[in-house]
Amino acid sequence: MRSDRIIESRGEDMSLSESKPWLKFYDYVPVSIDYPKISMYECVRRTADQYPDEIAYDFMGTCRTYKNFIADIEQFAKALYAIGLRKGDTITISMPTSPQGVIAFYAANKIGVIASMIHPLSTQSEIEFYVTKSKSRMVLTIDIFYDKLIAVQNKTGFEKLIIAKIPDYLPALLSVLYWLKQGRKNPKVTNTDKVILMSTMMKTNYPEHPQLDVKTEELAVILYSGGTTGKPKGIMLSNYNFIAEGQMVAQWGGIDRRYPKMLAVLPIFHGFGLGVCINAVLMAGGRCIMVPIFEPNNVAKLIKKKEPHYLIGPPTLYAALNKNENFRKANLDCFKAAFSGADTLPKKVKQEFENIVKARGGKVKLLEGYGLTEAVTAIMAMPLNEYRENSIGVPFPDMRAKIVKKGTIEESAPGEEGEICVEGPAVMMGYLDEPEETAKTIKKHADGRSWLHTGDIGYMDQDGFFYFKLREKRMIKSSGMNVYPAQVEDQLYTHPAVSEVCVIGVPDIQQVEKVKAFVVLKDPSKACPEMEKELINHAQKDLIKWSCPREVEFVNELPKTLVGKIAFKVLEEEEIKKLKAAGKFSG
Numbered sequence: 001m002r003s004d005r006i007i008e009s010r011g012e013d014m015s016l017s018e019s020k021p022w023l024k025f026y027d028y029v030p031v032s033i034d035y036p037k038i039s040m041y042e043c044v045r046r047t048a049d050q051y052p053d054e055i056a057y058d059f060m061g062t063c064r065t066y067k068n069f070i071a072d073i074e075q076f077a078k079a080l081y082a083i084g085l086r087k088g089d090t091i092t093i094s095m096p097t098s099p100q101g102v103i104a105f106y107a108a109n110k111i112g113v114i115a116s117m118i119h120p121l122s123t124q125s126e127i128e129f130y131v132t133k134s135k136s137r138m139v140l141t142i143d144i145f146y147d148k149l150i151a152v153q154n155k156t157g158f159e160k161l162i163i164a165k166i167p168d169y170l171p172a173l174l175s176v177l178y179w180l181k182q183g184r185k186n187p188k189v190t191n192t193d194k195v196i197l198m199s200t201m202m203k204t205n206y207p208e209h210p211q212l213d214v215k216t217e218e219l220a221v222i223l224y225s226g227g228t229t230g231k232p233k234g235i236m237l238s239n240y241n242f243i244a245e246g247q248m249v250a251q252w253g254g255i256d257r258r259y260p261k262m263l264a265v266l267p268i269f270h271g272f273g274l275g276v277c278i279n280a281v282l283m284a285g286g287r288c289i290m291v292p293i294f295e296p297n298n299v300a301k302l303i304k305k306k307e308p309h310y311l312i313g314p315p316t317l318y319a320a321l322n323k324n325e326n327f328r329k330a331n332l333d334c335f336k337a338a339f340s341g342a343d344t345l346p347k348k349v350k351q352e353f354e355n356i357v358k359a360r361g362g363k364v365k366l367l368e369g370y371g372l373t374e375a376v377t378a379i380m381a382m383p384l385n386e387y388r389e390n391s392i393g394v395p396f397p398d399m400r401a402k403i404v405k406k407g408t409i410e411e412s413a414p415g416e417e418g419e420i421c422v423e424g425p426a427v428m429m430g431y432l433d434e435p436e437e438t439a440k441t442i443k444k445h446a447d448g449r450s451w452l453h454t455g456d457i458g459y460m461d462q463d464g465f466f467y468f469k470l471r472e473k474r475m476i477k478s479s480g481m482n483v484y485p486a487q488v489e490d491q492l493y494t495h496p497a498v499s500e501v502c503v504i505g506v507p508d509i510q511q512v513e514k515v516k517a518f519v520v521l522k523d524p525s526k527a528c529p530e531m532e533k534e535l536i537n538h539a540q541k542d543l544i545k546w547s548c549p550r551e552v553e554f555v556n557e558l559p560k561t562l563v564g565k566i567a568f569k570v571l572e573e574e575e576i577k578k579l580k581a582a583g584k585f586s587g
Helices: 021-025 040-050 066-082 099-110 124-134 143-156 172-181 198-203 239-253 271-283 296-306 315-322 325-329 347-359 435-441 485-493 529-542 568-581
Strands: 055-059 062-065 090-094 114-117 138-142 160-164 195-197 219-225 233-238 261-264 287-290 310-313 337-340 366-371 378-381 400-404 418-423 442-444 450-460 466-471 476-478 481-483 498-508 512-521 551-554
Touching: 040 066, 040 099, 040 239, 040 271, 055 066, 055 099, 062 066, 066 099, 066 198, 090 099, 090 124, 099 114, 099 138, 099 160, 099 271, 099 287, 114 124, 124 143, 124 529, 138 143, 143 160, 160 198, 195 198, 219 239, 219 271, 233 239, 239 271, 239 378, 261 271, 261 296, 271 287, 271 310, 271 378, 296 315, 296 325, 310 315, 315 337, 315 347, 325 347, 337 347, 347 366, 400 450, 435 442, 435 450, 476 498, 476 512, 481 485, 485 498, 485 512, 485 529, 498 568, 512 529, 529 551
Parallel strands: 055 287, 090 114, 090 138, 114 219, 138 160, 160 195, 261 287, 261 310, 310 337, 337 366, 512 551
Antiparallel strands: 055 062, 219 233, 366 378, 400 418, 418 450, 442 450, 450 466, 476 481, 498 512
């Protein structure tokens, strides 16, 4: 169905990115949105004023209304201010998807404190880097990671460590079960001058903090991506970026009080989890069904019990659910929409998911979308009422996208491959303390607009549907997470036995891509299974799980280009040939 709310093209010579041919497929979606010029907290507060008694989130059976949720945010905001945080300061939030992490995110925003979001499973050296990079004065994490964060505090000198405990927000029975299984093993934490329990902060009667003017265009969140150097880059995102992206997503998915329930299974350190599964839902008055850890059987049981309207995740999430018997037996007519993002969706996974849904009473198609952390997360997707095979969809309201010829700012013709560029209210402020990298990524084009060059290769058809082909940047996507080969190589190079190393992504049906390292040893006679295990263990000391090689192959030499660079493309092509010959290619 096509919308009748379309602005006519202003001339045949107008570029496709300017004429926006995709608008005719919007149907139920507005062409433009009037975004409130306020903070994220104020935006969610407006939702709470409108729906005070509706459920804001459901965490393993513990439900909070919007009225209660806002009260918790305001209490923690007073607490953060009372212990010394001020507007413009930064707090690192290292939490799973949980009430405490989300409360802290909006509480910090209320008082103008910047939230630096990192994975709680980050290694000690990674956390040291993030805390130093963001200049964080305080850190919030859960008690399981107390010892690791104390070591970071001793080394970096951040002022206060705030410790949350998962059972504080679990129903009574689950809290007891958690204690028996895990809680009694966790480090014992008491309040000191450098450590404070979040539960204490939530119970203490603090004075009101001063009224603070938190502007919509100000820096609100730091998320992390990688660069050509292998070191993560801090991506600076404003209140406006998050509000715009959240409202675009809510309109696109049709999130409202009739269809409010989102299964928030993605982590909040990730733009996809924080921007779509949490922020977009709360701005629309929806309900976040929070899942702290993705485990297929538990998620399948939650789907069966909670009947969410929206399911969003990487292809690996759907591949895992497809194999799960509980999911195959659930009533799946609850789904209004299912989207896959963060990686290319294998056709086999899509077809199997849709067949299961149909067999269990549902009608939804598994649609693809596209986004990147430099624009919060999703900024285009397939319309709910349209479908183009292999397409990642069309841009959201107020977002523009186009294809340019590689290495230029010249727009490509329809069907011609080039670099995907995006422009609009979700595009980042820039990279933290890296103006040169920012200038390489955000460039002014002939139309006077500043366009984000994604480094991804694709093309656009005549109707404005986009198609993703490959990542120009040398990045591996493993289980939906970014892995930066240079970072893995740097770690392996620190092992005394390693002479040369090249890390690539190998197509894998379970992880989409698995990390494989090709290593030249200083002493080739030491190549053996024990050495392979030793190198993998060495990587695990300082790298997060999905960045570590799953396989190491020892070679006498690495292929080189004519200018002497390691030819990683040659290794990738050779691996694909091997997989095809063995009948195991999943690409």
